[in-house]
Amino acid sequence: MEIVEFSGFKVAIDPETNFWAIYEEILPEEILKFHEENSKALTERMKKYRFEVNFNTAYINPTERCNANCPYCYIPPEIRNRGREMDYGTLKDILERLETLGVRNVIFHGAEPLIVKNEIFRAIDEFDYRFGVQTNGFLLESQDVEFLVERGVNVGLSFDSPRQEVDDLLRGKGHHRKIVELLDTFNGYENLNIITTINRHNYTHLAEMVDFLAGKVRLVLMNPVRGTSEGGRALRPDPLEAAGHFIEAVERAIWHTKNGKRIVIGDFANVLLGIIAPYSRVLQCDISPCGGGRRFISITPDGIFPCGEFIGMEQFRTGLEDLENVKNHFQEVKNRTVENIEECRECVYRNICGAPCPAEVYAETGTMLEKSPFCEFYKKVIEHAFRVIHRRDVEHVINLRGLRKIYEIEFGK
Incomplete structure (x- = not known):
């Protein structure tokens, strides 16, 4: 067990299993004994969770084309310009074959999947997957929203700033207005979420974004821009500065949740899950090895x-x-x-x-x-997660009713 000191408390943690204990002065012997008795089983379970190959999700890009030109896009411009697409026969064949792999979640992703909306909407009607669509929203019309809502499809809308000039700069002219319209059209749809890419232009707007979205959506993902492309690397903010603004946004989300407008930053919720329920994490990027080619x-x-x-x-x-x-x-x-x-x-x-x-x-x-x-970014966010646990605010980030408690030892209550 390694010890990390915070202001007002300490955390003992086993990095191999994520077994941890929060205490103030002396770590109780009962906890050390419990860890010793269970460390082998916990290590084996963590190893299985980390290394098993068990596909549950497929991201399908049915087209290489996009109707936007975001400066940090991870898809090379020559591929987007090439513009290959799947016809429905190809898409149907892929979906039929995915069933043999045990895949249950299919997310239509981009480039911009709604460029071929007829094909993906047909697939949603014909196959029994848990479907999702990740879109910039430009091509979503009211009848499309009705279709997706009636079928319970998870919808992720890209949206980078509550400030029109910044969002339009990053996502394209008119994007901010379109997203505002769509938020009204979806009208509190529970399977709607927002995806914000944290970058040099918007990292100071994260708390403001939470305020803007509270009462409109329940989940927002705030992902640090990936440096997969030169454009992404050029827009990378300072990790520590970005962490400070991200934590401020987390606190705003907790405040809104406590005051009746539940909103969760999914990335932070996943960090908390990595601590209190490490085998229950939804996002697979913060597991080693990551979920790519494995989950x-x-x-x-x-x-x-x-x-x-x-x-x-x-x-x-x-x-x-x-x-x-x-x-x-x-x-x-x-x-x-x-x-x-x-x-x-x-x-x-x-x-x-x-x-x-x-x-x-x-x-x-x-x-x-x-x-x-973003190493230092993640460290700061994880440290804040322990502070949230210590002050007993976890329930304002994670729905604990969906978790089964395996062990808990409490002293001094």
Whole structure:
């Protein structure tokens, strides 16, 4: 067990299992005994969770085209300009074959999937998956919203700033107005969420974004921009400054939730899950190795990639004909573990953070075995998660009713 000191309390944590205890002065012997008795079982369970190949999600890019030109886009412009698309026969064949892999979640992703909305809407009607659509929203009309809501489809809208001039700069002229219209049209739809890419232009607006969205959506993802492309690297904010504004946004979300407008920052909720329920994490980026090619895959007209962030990196592509055997591919991504990264192997938070993102690291350094450029960002956010646990605010971030308690030891109540 390693000890991390905070203002007013301490945390003892086993980095191999994420077993932890919060205390003030002396760590009770009962906790040390409990950890010793259970460490082998916990280690084995964490190892299985980290390394098993068990696909549950497929991201499908049915088209390479996009109707926007975001400056940090991870898909190379030559691919977007090439503009290959899946016809419905190809899409149907992929969906039928995914059933043999045990996939239950299918997310239509981009480029911009609604460019071929007729094909994906037909697929949603004909197949029994848990469907999602990630879109910039430009092509969503009122009848499309009605279709998606009636079928319970998860919808993610890209939206980068509550300030019109900034969002339009990043996402395209008229984008801010369109998203505001869509928020009204969806009218509190429970399966609607917002995806915000944290970058140099908007990282100071995160708390303001939470205020803007509270009462309109329940979930917002705030993802640090990936440096997969040169544009993404150019827009990377200072990690520590960004962490400060991210934490401010977390606090605003907790405040709104306490005051009747529940809103959760999904990235932070996932960090909390990595601490209190490490095998229940929804997002698979902060696990080592990450979920790419292990829990999910990205399927494009050009082939299969471990994750959309790898699109354009030919060495990480395999053909559509390999779909049934995809579990045997992408070993280099699966080998990127915190134990193999010098900066990470001794970090107390290594199995909470997971050192994302391999595509970003590889694109920037040419190797998988470097730490994340947002390392300090993740450390600060994890430390804040322990503060939220200590002050008993977890229920204002995570729905605890969905979790089964396995162990808990409390003293001094």
